[in-house]
Amino acid sequence: MKKAAIILIVLAAAAAVYVRREDIFTPKGKLIERSRFTMDTLCTIQAPNVVGASRTRAAINKALDRMSEIGVKFNCTSPDSPLYQFNHYRTPIKDPELVALIKYSLDTSRDTGGANDPTVEPLEDLWGFYTTSKSSGTVPSQAAIRAALAKTGWRKIIVRNGEVTATDKNVCLDLGSIAKGYAIGEAEKVLKAEGIPSALIIGGGQVQAFGHPAPGRNWKVGVRNPRHDGYMASLEFPKEDGISTAGDYERYFIVNGVRYHHIMDPATGYPARGAMSVSVIMPDPTDADALDTSLFVMGPRKAMAYLKKHPAIGYIFVDSKGKIFSSRGNAGS
């Protein structure tokens, strides 16, 4: 009897150790990391083990789930999205979260003189820059660009009484330039609500940091040069902050030595010409995501004038010749 009891106790202890192995064997402070393909990119969340490994992992998964949820809702190429329904069947958008973000995007359009434009979808599609569209690798004809341009225009979108409609039946909405930033902000909210004191959220070219990876250490982000190997900046985030980059180096094709990339100038219907990459450093990830593309479209002169009026915004602006303008001292080629 006694022997059986001892064996049982030992096995129970062994089972308990095995079940709780994650919490027992993950040292405090060790970085826990999870990645997922969502929001049309790879999203990664890192957090040091402060509140227990299984709790940290669960919180990270919950935050990634939230990003996936936004990824579906805001994906204008997915029939499940109210954006798709609006673009294809003119169904008014009533989802409060979407309505709020569309309103935010239109406010940004106004604030940036139309450099931000959530209606450039026909242009992106014509040039073949959607993940789902067939990349033609050729420059569309002038007539085709004019026809696509005629379908764009952020002023044709109306937000009234909690509902989004359009004055033109051809205009389409695509929140691609801000949805990722919004999703990162939402992931941050989830992590904080779950009691995570520190994390780094990475989605494509955007990073958001809060807290510290270890006591006395700051989250550190390397910014690669848009044209050649190596880094042009090394950033430390001693407080809640983030960086978002828009660049011409990922989605592009080259014809006769000219690079045609996915950041469309809503005024011309052609890829914006004034920059190679624009990084914006600011604590609100939705603002950062909206502004990097807008400043890229504005080009160096207008962008610098805008930034002068908004001195709180950190930036690394690489113009079309590769010259770097930065609010940070350590940017270099």
Added chain:
Amino acid sequence: MESVPQKLLGPRPQDYILGAVLVLASVAWLAAPTSAGGGELRARLVHDGRTVGELPLDAPATRSFNFEAGEIAVEVKPGRGIHISETHCPNKICMHEGWIDRPGETIACLPNRFLVEIEGGEREYDAVVN
């Protein structure tokens, strides 16, 4: 023949302690997570969350796979790192990422749900962005 004393044939209390220690130690050994940090630089190749290969960065190598969006190939060149050398996805974003060789750097191919990640060594940055 001399017989073994009876008390040596039965278990003693210390045998139970030894047994318990052995059981707990083996569970700990089985359950303890393996440490992934440190060591020589290598590229981990991941498809849909599952590791499909590991290539050290100090030896030339190529690997090709057939995933959702067709064939995709990686190439390792010592001194340069690893890059996507061939892909059949529509926009070839992963090829445009160029070479990576520092711990923490990644290349992702979304249509193929394929990820190349540099591991080992000391991470200079917590995240790398373009």
